[in-house]
Amino acid sequence: MKTQTQYLSMIFEDDMARFLAHLLAETQAAFCPAVRSTSQIVRVEYFGGYCLTASTERTGTGLYPANLLVERPGNHADAFHALDYFHDAGQAVLYAAEWGRHWVDSNE
Structure with missing residues (x-):
């Protein structure tokens, strides 16, 4: 047994x-397939009229920085560059978009 x-x-x-x-x-x-393979820019309309634009571009080291532009109602914008670095463009863009959602929620 x-x-x-x-x-x-x-x-x-x-x-x-x-x-x-x-x-x-x-x-x-x-x-993840579409973002991982093709998209390097993602625009998200978010709560309260915010527009989040997450982007990345491959650096010379082969890494992808997570960049974010947060546009507030009334044409005020905040830019965040290289929040973190990733080996995959899709991961960088998704991270930046999620980071932006948290930023809006904590600053609203």
Whole structure:
């Protein structure tokens, strides 16, 4: 009986690892492919009339800085450059957009 229990737990661990890897791959494919491969600029209309423009451009080191322009109602704008650096353009743009949402929420 002990041998069967050990064997079943090994199968479960292998299946769990494959399941998690498959789930992660499906999640990334569902939510990130367009931004990751093509977009380097994302514009988001946000609460209270704010417009968030997240952008990136590959640097000489091969990294992508997360840049953000926050335009407030009444034509006032704040620019944030190189909030952080990423190996993937999509990650940089998504990070900048999310950072902008948090900035607006804390400054509203």
